[in-house]
Amino acid sequence: MSTEPDAVVRAYIDAHRAAFLDDLAEWLRIPSVSADPERAGDVARSAEWLAAELSATGFPVAEVWPTEGLPAVYAEWPSADPGAPTVLVYGHHDVQPAARADGWDTEPFEPVVRDGRMYGRGAADDKGQVFFHTLGVRAHLAATGRDTPAVNLKLLIEGEEESGSPHFAALLRERADRLACDAVIVSDTGMWDERTPTVCTGMRGLTDCQIDLYGPDQDIHSGSFGGAVPNPATEAARLAAALHDEDRRVTVPGFYDGVIELTDRERALFAELPFDEAAWLRAAKSHALLGEAGYRTLERVWARPTAEVNGVVGGYTGPGGKTIVPSSAQLKLSFRLVAGQDPAAVERAVRAWVAGRLPDGIRHEITFWGATRPCLTPLDHPALQSVVRSMGRAFQSKILFTREGGSGPAADLQDVLEVPVLFLGISVPSDGWHSVNEKVELDLLLKGVETAAYLWGDLGEHWHR
Amino acid sequence: MSTEPDAVVRAYIDAHRAAFLDDLAEWLRIPSVSADPERAGDVARSAEWLAAELSATGFPVAEVWPTEGLPAVYAEWPSADPGAPTVLVYGHHDVQPAARADGWDTEPFEPVVRDGRMYGRGAADDKGQVFFHTLGVRAHLAATGRDTPAVNLKLLIEGEEESGSPHFAALLRERADRLACDAVIVSDTGMWDERTPTVCTGMRGLTDCQIDLYGPDQDIHSGSFGGAVPNPATEAARLAAALHDEDRRVTVPGFYDGVIELTDRERALFAELPFDEAAWLRAAKSHALLGEAGYRTLERVWARPTAEVNGVVGGYTGPGGKTIVPSSAQLKLSFRLVAGQDPAAVERAVRAWVAGRLPDGIRHEITFWGATRPCLTPLDHPALQSVVRSMGRAFQSKILFTREGGSGPAADLQDVLEVPVLFLGISVPSDGWHSVNEKVELDLLLKGVETAAYLWGDLGEHWHR
Numbered sequence: 001m002s003t004e005p006d007a008v009v010r011a012y013i014d015a016h017r018a019a020f021l022d023d024l025a026e027w028l029r030i031p032s033v034s035a036d037p038e039r040a041g042d043v044a045r046s047a048e049w050l051a052a053e054l055s056a057t058g059f060p061v062a063e064v065w066p067t068e069g070l071p072a073v074y075a076e077w078p079s080a081d082p083g084a085p086t087v088l089v090y091g092h093h094d095v096q097p098a099a100r101a102d103g104w105d106t107e108p109f110e111p112v113v114r115d116g117r118m119y120g121r122g123a124a125d126d127k128g129q130v131f132f133h134t135l136g137v138r139a140h141l142a143a144t145g146r147d148t149p150a151v152n153l154k155l156l157i158e159g160e161e162e163s164g165s166p167h168f169a170a171l172l173r174e175r176a177d178r179l180a181c182d183a184v185i186v187s188d189t190g191m192w193d194e195r196t197p198t199v200c201t202g203m204r205g206l207t208d209c210q211i212d213l214y215g216p217d218q219d220i221h222s223g224s225f226g227g228a229v230p231n232p233a234t235e236a237a238r239l240a241a242a243l244h245d246e247d248r249r250v251t252v253p254g255f256y257d258g259v260i261e262l263t264d265r266e267r268a269l270f271a272e273l274p275f276d277e278a279a280w281l282r283a284a285k286s287h288a289l290l291g292e293a294g295y296r297t298l299e300r301v302w303a304r305p306t307a308e309v310n311g312v313v314g315g316y317t318g319p320g321g322k323t324i325v326p327s328s329a330q331l332k333l334s335f336r337l338v339a340g341q342d343p344a345a346v347e348r349a350v351r352a353w354v355a356g357r358l359p360d361g362i363r364h365e366i367t368f369w370g371a372t373r374p375c376l377t378p379l380d381h382p383a384l385q386s387v388v389r390s391m392g393r394a395f396q397s398k399i400l401f402t403r404e405g406g407s408g409p410a411a412d413l414q415d416v417l418e419v420p421v422l423f424l425g426i427s428v429p430s431d432g433w434h435s436v437n438e439k440v441e442l443d444l445l446l447k448g449v450e451t452a453a454y455l456w457g458d459l460g461e462h463w464h465r
Numbered sequence: 466m467s468t469e470p471d472a473v474v475r476a477y478i479d480a481h482r483a484a485f486l487d488d489l490a491e492w493l494r495i496p497s498v499s500a501d502p503e504r505a506g507d508v509a510r511s512a513e514w515l516a517a518e519l520s521a522t523g524f525p526v527a528e529v530w531p532t533e534g535l536p537a538v539y540a541e542w543p544s545a546d547p548g549a550p551t552v553l554v555y556g557h558h559d560v561q562p563a564a565r566a567d568g569w570d571t572e573p574f575e576p577v578v579r580d581g582r583m584y585g586r587g588a589a590d591d592k593g594q595v596f597f598h599t600l601g602v603r604a605h606l607a608a609t610g611r612d613t614p615a616v617n618l619k620l621l622i623e624g625e626e627e628s629g630s631p632h633f634a635a636l637l638r639e640r641a642d643r644l645a646c647d648a649v650i651v652s653d654t655g656m657w658d659e660r661t662p663t664v665c666t667g668m669r670g671l672t673d674c675q676i677d678l679y680g681p682d683q684d685i686h687s688g689s690f691g692g693a694v695p696n697p698a699t700e701a702a703r704l705a706a707a708l709h710d711e712d713r714r715v716t717v718p719g720f721y722d723g724v725i726e727l728t729d730r731e732r733a734l735f736a737e738l739p740f741d742e743a744a745w746l747r748a749a750k751s752h753a754l755l756g757e758a759g760y761r762t763l764e765r766v767w768a769r770p771t772a773e774v775n776g777v778v779g780g781y782t783g784p785g786g787k788t789i790v791p792s793s794a795q796l797k798l799s800f801r802l803v804a805g806q807d808p809a810a811v812e813r814a815v816r817a818w819v820a821g822r823l824p825d826g827i828r829h830e831i832t833f834w835g836a837t838r839p840c841l842t843p844l845d846h847p848a849l850q851s852v853v854r855s856m857g858r859a860f861q862s863k864i865l866f867t868r869e870g871g872s873g874p875a876a877d878l879q880d881v882l883e884v885p886v887l888f889l890g891i892s893v894p895s896d897g898w899h900s901v902n903e904k905v906e907l908d909l910l911l912k913g914v915e916t917a918a919y920l921w922g923d924l925g926e927h928w929h930r
Contacts, residue, residue: 035785036783190689208786209786215752220750221898224655224894225748225749225751227756227765227773230755234708234709236702237704237705241705243699286680287681288825289693292692297693301689301690308699309780310786310787312779312782315775315797319501319502320628321500321628321673322797323872327750332781359753361751362753404688407688429689434684436683
């Protein structure tokens with residue numbers, strides 16, 4: 001019976017579940033926030049911790065790879081099978097900033113298990129989704145009686161994903177020999193919801209920046225001077241407001257150049273998903289839909305490029321009022337990109353647009369953080385079918401397809417390693433990525449373990465280059 | 466000779482100058498910041514200090530007057546002359562917020578004298594300009610050999626001017642009997658520059674507010690949700706940007722209702738002042754002019770109503786980037802008003818405008834701080850001529866006319882006490898009101914003392930009701 005090996009996998013996972021969760025919690029306690037220079041030591045500590053854990057899992061190779069920024073972790077477990085395909089799992093061990101004062105119910109770096117969920121920064125994005133591969137490969141070996149995986153298994157877990165992966169492409173190019181593979185499996189996305197397992201077929205790209213505007217050399221009295229000199233807070237607002245027209249289309253000239261539009265078939269496939277507007281809004285913690293005219297919500301977040309104001313600050317922000325013209329203001333903007341867009345071209349377009357919109361007397365500086373290219377997976381790749389079959393066994397359910405609105409360095413992997421990129425994720429929209437009270441659903445996390453346990457055998461059996 | 470009493474006044478001021486400056490510095494050390502609830506005790510201490518100082522000056526009455534907010538100081542020195550006019554001097558003892566970290570060269574509440582200037586928060590706005598009346602009235606008595614002033618002299622020094630004087634009108638109404646007078650002299654404005662003594666004939670009004678916008682219940686991932694839900698930082702920017710049209714006219718419907726336009730004669734009088742655009746920009750610490758189309762700079766800041774963004778904050782403002790849709794954003798706006806505008810009507814207009822511009826899914830709250838009415842002095846009042854003559858004797862120069870772009874409770878005084886309001890100020894644009902490194906020019910401060918010393922005798926001689 002085909003369920004026999006699956007029963008073995010499940011029994012193995014059950015037996016090791018408690019230790020697996022304890023280990024994950026230990027990792028989550030390391031505040032590996034890549035955006036905060038003061039946390040660089042914690043990111044390094046997270047890398048060391050993971051390399052040790054992968055060694056303990058059985059990977060014959062487990063190394064910390066330094067970069068010009070923060071370190072990545074690489075591990076390798078060759079297959080004894082001649083002709084086995086080589087798969088590279090990608091994830092990241094850095095996390096978004098988090099502080100209790102942001103509104104967390106518990107300390108973000110003191111993970112707690114409550115109601116079948118583990119809460120903590122990185123629980124879903126991405127430590128949890130990296131970590132299910134440790135128990136997954138062990139379950140694969142235990143259920144199949146193998147000493148080595150049925151694929152040549154490589155893991156590359158970077159440390160700067162939440163900062164735009166500024167050194168990731170360089171790392172890939174430097175280490176291309178060791179990273180050579182037949183496919184990449186990105187373990188940093190999600191699925192439709194708790195009841196609808198899906199495979200993601202693409203990710204949006206990203207480029208983001210900070211715009212600093214300078215007006216008066218210091219804050220000045222709004223009564224004595226206001227109304228007669230340019231105000232950088234006003235100009236920041238005018239820039240941010242001008243990003244979108246009344247149809248909420250991005251107005252930056254050239255922004256949409258090259259965008260691959262959705263086909264009617266893709267729009268129809270998206271429409272098959274059980275989209276519940278009220279539930280989606282609850283997951284978004286939002287109270288209304290608003291976006292580019294002419295597109296549905298899923299199309300807007302998966303397949304349309306966007307511009308977002310991530311932060312703004314300028315002038316007096318303390319209690320009460322202060323009647324000044326502020327000396328400076330700052331915008332943080334991010335742009336999600338879709339297949340066909342080039343982040344470098346978008347950066348140039350934004351720089352030109354900003355420079356052309358500011359009045360005399362307002363000086364500006366723009367800093368772009370690292371850019372991430374958009375990515376689309378070919379639907380007809382045999383490895384994708386292995387992912388779908390393995391998820392189907394784990395979830396005992398039909399697997400549908402989605403895209404991912406977020407961004408990862410999937411396109412770098414695709415471009416540098418010249419292989420297809422697949423996605424395997426068990427996170428759900430309610431997991432609170434980049435937000436307060438981030439969590440992972442333990443049932444889904446263990447389905448991730450189980451999928452990984454089936455996947456290597458399925459790939460070894462069905463896919464030969 | 467008419468210069469004889471003036472020489473006596475000058476000698477008296479010279480003899481008492483050092484102690485006068487020491488006493489002012491002592492007062493400036495009290496951080497009487499009315500906008501900061503944690504400084505309420507310091508504002509009270511400032512009031513007690515001033516009342517004691519006025520007693521020591523010789524005022525037979527010197528009292529701290531509590532309000533529902535922060536305390537005012539009242540002092541009275543009746544004239545022995547039958548038929549003497551009664552003059553009420555207005556000023557304030559509270560100050561703007563200030564912190565060394567804002568960019569001050571020295572501690573804002575540790576005054577220092579350097580290069581003929583005294584630096585410290587409140588040096589010019591308004592403690593210095595209140596304080597010149599202490600030595601001024603003593604010089605008046607010394608030079609004239611009088612035991613009492615030639616006018617019935619009253620002082621009302623409030624403690625909430627920098628917070629929009631929320632309880633001042635109520636205080637005036639409650640104490641109207643004791644405050645009864647023939648004219649008010651506001652000692653809280655400035656003159657053209659160090660070399661051009663002027664008398665101010667009007668002040669702009671003010672109403673200001675904080676607008677809080679709420680979108681998602683918490684910060685959410687801009688990749689998963691961005692582009693499909695409203696972003697409160699974007700909406701805050703769209704509000705702030707929409708305040709002005711391309712001609713930098715305020716777009717809020719009804720905002721200009723009732724505005725008394727400048728006459729050709731007023732525009733011509735303003736044009737007589739030695740306006741130096743480069744020098745004005747230096748004083749404004751600004752690098753270009755920008756304002757309402759069709760008006761000159763002085764007209765814009767003195768006689769035109771304006772809308773200003775005093776502060777904005779929302780989303781992530783730390784180091785690096787954070788790809789979120791923020792849960793909230795906040796704007797602090799102020800509106801300068803001119804004669805003919807009603808602050809309450811402007812508040813209603815702004816509230817309606819804001820409410821009508823926000824998309825579904827963005828909740829908002831608006832808090833208006835206290836409003837200050839605009840004010841214009843009648844040019845033909847005999848007391849104005851006394852002010853002009855007294856300044857002319859002190860400065861030994863022709864006195865020109867200005868208006869004040871800033872705001873004070875002059876209109877409340879005018880409305881409640883039903884008397885004309887005059888202005889006497891020696892501050893200059895470079896004094897750094899509401900900014901860092903606030904200072905007062907000591908030469909001008911002592912000309913203020915001297916003007917006050919002449920003014921009471923001139924009024925007593927030339928003005929009888």
